[in-house]
Amino acid sequence: MYSNHYIQQSFQVSYAYRVFFTSHLFDPANTCLKDYLQEQASGHYRKRLLVVADEGVWQHHPYLQEQVSAYLQAIKEVELAAVMVIPGGEAAKNDEALFFRLADAIDQHAIDRHSFVIGIGGGSVLDLVGFAAAVSHRGVRHIRIPTTVLSQNDSGVGVKNGINFHGKKNFLGAFAPPAAVFNDAHFLTTLDARDWRSGMVEAVKVALIKDAAFFEWMEEHAAALTARNMEAMEELVHRCAALHMAHIGGAGDPFESGSSRPLDFGHWSAHKLEQLTDFSLRHGEAVSIGIALDSVYSSLLGWLDQAAADRILHLLQQLELPLYHPLLDMQEPGVSPLVKGLEEFREHLGGRLTICLLKAIGQGAEVNNMDTALLQKAGERLKELSYAY
């Protein structure tokens, strides 16, 4: 009855950025950032810079506030517009007013699409700053300077940005690659013990699904890593960042249009644990427990041999990371918040689960179902272990 026709649109968009590894980025003798900004500068357009820094970073490095301004003002090809200081941690992402403050600052300081917003801080600050930049003028460039293990080896080198909204983690966000990332190892020296340790979990995770040799390297260097040996930590950060970047760039779905997310290994329960403990568990601690749970589950499923599962638990323990939380007690699956969380997660994914488990150390594989009875057994096994140690 109706004659319909259509025009087909299709195109590709290319993205490229570099992740630099350095230390003392703002020391006048270090030309890494200066070289980058001079290379980006063009005779035709004014490049303005808006720096947004995590107040915790200023506190741990009191000399830095002055050093950052002096370093950037000395580069003639760019124009330092302003330096803003904002709260760090999850608080940065919970406050919509802070997002609007950043958008206002981008407007008032005339940060256009030739200019840069530079975020300095942990993952939360970078997520917020990246999101504000991504949606101002439909996208101004942002440079990330991550200051924690977790943001240097994982979140900061990827393409996701976002804030929490009405209690929903990362509900508002955008896939927006940074213009560049500068990983400054010196920032890691002032991290507290929990942040140092929990940042290493994403390295364990990515090794488990992708790179058995890297896992073995971590086993060999566990003592050095725990003793805060910087050389070992720099290698861990570099290898972990490289694996994450290779996955994003090489797996064919950088902006996650499909359902497969192998990098979320160990994360389904971790997200729920963070929420149920009101974030008293740090992300890395919750992921450590989530990795332990899904590794034991993989072995109970017959995928992963027992010796491999034991090696995983042993490495997490050597890195002083937790394996268990009372919420893993799923004796009554009907009322267990973790089992309920799995159901919510299935709903969240549109009715079908996609969860990454392990076939072997270095080899992830996906399932679309989790067996509640097996899950309960895995929780029990971890409870026994936690008493044994």
Added chain:
Amino acid sequence: MYSNHYIQQSFQVSYAYRVFFTSHLFDPANTCLKDYLQEQASGHYRKRLLVVADEGVWQHHPYLQEQVSAYLQAIKEVELAAVMVIPGGEAAKNDEALFFRLADAIDQHAIDRHSFVIGIGGGSVLDLVGFAAAVSHRGVRHIRIPTTVLSQNDSGVGVKNGINFHGKKNFLGAFAPPAAVFNDAHFLTTLDARDWRSGMVEAVKVALIKDAAFFEWMEEHAAALTARNMEAMEELVHRCAALHMAHIGGAGDPFESGSSRPLDFGHWSAHKLEQLTDFSLRHGEAVSIGIALDSVYSSLLGWLDQAAADRILHLLQQLELPLYHPLLDMQEPGVSPLVKGLEEFREHLGGRLTICLLKAIGQGAEVNNMDTALLQKAGERLKELSYAY
């Protein structure tokens, strides 16, 4: 002194969508949208639909509210979650609370990344709905059903979404291609005269910079278009949409990372005129005046011959579009708000203008400077003409 190294990231992201041309989209006998939704449905995932409609559309087509629900509920492969009605026009984009209301609705109605938000309305409603979808869950799919000439031939078939922020037009936004667009010609029959006419301006614009044959076709069909002949309007919408889409997909910069924006021909002054008249000039009317100004300027510059400039002004007049506004009086360039606007625009672009002018009908070309004295002359020429008619 410092040994720095880096990892290079690079990847491409592919985008594809169809723009359908139909009429009476929600008539049960029209399977265009049904076919599309069934094709998208997958056995694995639940596809939920959130419809957001412009209240003006419901008012002009009272039968539609019921028809939309009945049509979508009859498609077993999808699940209609809710139908929301919001104000249309620029008001839709000025109210941040409305943006948050949409984000809340996407959350509460469990619209995940397998689901769809469907916007029905003019360009403003589609811009708002597209932006809310683009940043919820880092991007849920949105389907656009544009109901005006302007949104069917221009804004609705492109990749831009956004809202106004603190008085700045489109300050918050995202490049996010729609999942699909459905242009329903029947909606055009109820447009008021100003919306009918002003929607044709983007067709004049894109013909002038890209397609002389299309310009000639409009000269031949000007009387039919003014008399609201639907066959002529459907051809205009189709050709104009096709030219815009070909530019976005074929010119190598769909998300406008560079400075060249030929589709903004006639727009530098139009944006300023809209703002200075407090939006009493519609976008299309302001662009008509902007096209007239930059066409006469192109001929005074010696680029466009006088006869071609006259043809352009004549076509705009035949389409009953304005050529002049008292703000074009730039006798005192120092105090002319339009000349000041040009300076602000240069600032906005980062210190260097890029403005598209005409070499001939069908051939745009860029300049990086505008001569104030010539601009003043062009304004005078249009003032004389406006008295002559």
